[in-house]
Amino acid sequence: MERITYTATIERIVEHDVDTRSLFLRLPAKTAFTFTPGQFISVAIPLPNENRVRPYTIASSPGDDGPLEIVLDLVPGGAGSEYLFARTVGDRLNFTGPFGLFTLERPPDIETIFAAEATAIAPIRPMLHRALAQPSTVPLKLFHAARTRKELLYADEFQATARRYANFSYEPILAQPPAGWSGRSGTVMEHIRALFVDGDARRDRAFYLCGVGNGVIELRDLLRKAGYPRRAVQYERW
Amino acid sequence: MARLRVIFESGEPERVIEFSPSQAPFQHDGRPGSILDVLLGHGVPLEHACGGNCACTTCHVIVKQGFDKLSEAEEREEDMLDRAPGLTPTSRLGCQAVIEDDDAEIVIVVPRYTINQQVADSRS
Known part of the structure; x- marks a missing residue:
């Protein structure tokens, strides 16, 4: 199955702490992207000699029509986080997804x-x-x-x-x-x-x-x- | 030298990798010496959306030969595999199954489909 690669623009960056921030990713209008609460996206990290992918969980909710929010920590030496911490508003990111099976699809009926x-x-x-x-x-x-x-x-x-x-x-x-x-x-x-x-x-x-x-x-x-x-x-x- | 033969259900030509398990890791993702590590380190792609962290099933492979030459699956891998589409008794996650034996002869099939991802279609 060929994956759909989405390209999103970083619309906003919120600093939670010196080494923790949220990136808000805006997809082009009319892009249909759905996910289940708990899922992550697989972000392309272009490095000088190779392309890697790194997973980032979506912290926003499906259906809220806002940008997708991902939260990340700066991991020293971590290729993904160092790349993403160097991005600024207006930069674009490519990703595939959603992925992941740690999900909650419907309101629970037990505590x-x-x-x-x-x-x-x-x-x-x-x-x-x-x-x-x-x-x-x-x-x-x-x-x-x-x-x-x-x-x-x-x-x-x-x-x-x-x-x-x-x-x-x-x-x-x-x-x-x-x-x-x-x-x-x-x-x-x-x-x-x-x-x-x-x-x-x-x-x-x-x-x-x-x-x-x-x-x-x-x-x-x-x-x-x-x-x-x-x-x-x-x-x-x- | 260990030997890993990779058959792609998609019809791509099969690949055979000869390698020394003691030289792992061969790259950055998955457990050192895992099927994913060996493949990526030898230029053979295998999807691994979670970066090789045992958080999805996109690196699901079916082991056709040498199942007992792989590291034993931990509960976390079993929990994940339980929800893998096309699960078989010899399914493993490529990022977790480590080839430890220097004389191992492993044959794997990379399934054609994974429905781990919800397919989104563009309305535009």
Whole structure:
């Protein structure tokens, strides 16, 4: 199957932190591009001697008619992020997609826990929009862990969402919180274990976990070994 | 030397790669010494939309010979493969299956189709 290559223009760049930014990618008018919350695009990275592709999760929601938002960290020596951090508004990017199977297609009908670390919140954000698309009393909980407040991307938005929807709660977690922090502290693992493994014997919950490195695999193992059905524990490890 | 024969369901001419597993990695994507690494490092393309991170199934291959000469699949690869179109008992993800044996004779088929991607069509 021949892939369709899309060419988008960088419409806007938002700096979340010195080494974290969002790129907003505008496709030409009348381009039909659809995706499922959680999916990523595969961006072409032209290097002097080769072409590579690097995946970037879409942090915006399908159907909102705005540009596609991707969030990235500057990874020293990382070909993709160094190339993308050197782009400016008006530059064009080529990509294929969408790809990926870590998705949420419809509002869940059992209690659902979303957990992510830092920029791995990207797939969770459109998932939450989809999960809240219909009025529901099914509890939805977001645990977002980070090292610093600045890494808690979209915190204002999630707080506003929690005020608006009685069935949604937002639980930011800082590893080493500053004075005056009213959220949780520690690791996402500690809180998930305390609340949903040791906290009760219920196993009728679903989990969507995303992170960089092995932590997400440890979390998957914790939950599956604790008796949650394999398919109720969805995850993506970057 | 290990030997990797690649048959393309799309009808492209097959390729045979001879290589020494101990010299991996051959390039940057996928696990060092994986089928994806060996192919890309020898100029044979294999789609890998996620960059070889076990986050999609675009590098799905079917192993016709030498399945037991490959590294064992981890749970993450199995979880991903479960949702691969055209799954077979000897399916692997090219980015995860590492050829470790110096005398391995591996034959793989690269399937013609993947429906991992939703095909978008232009209205213009």
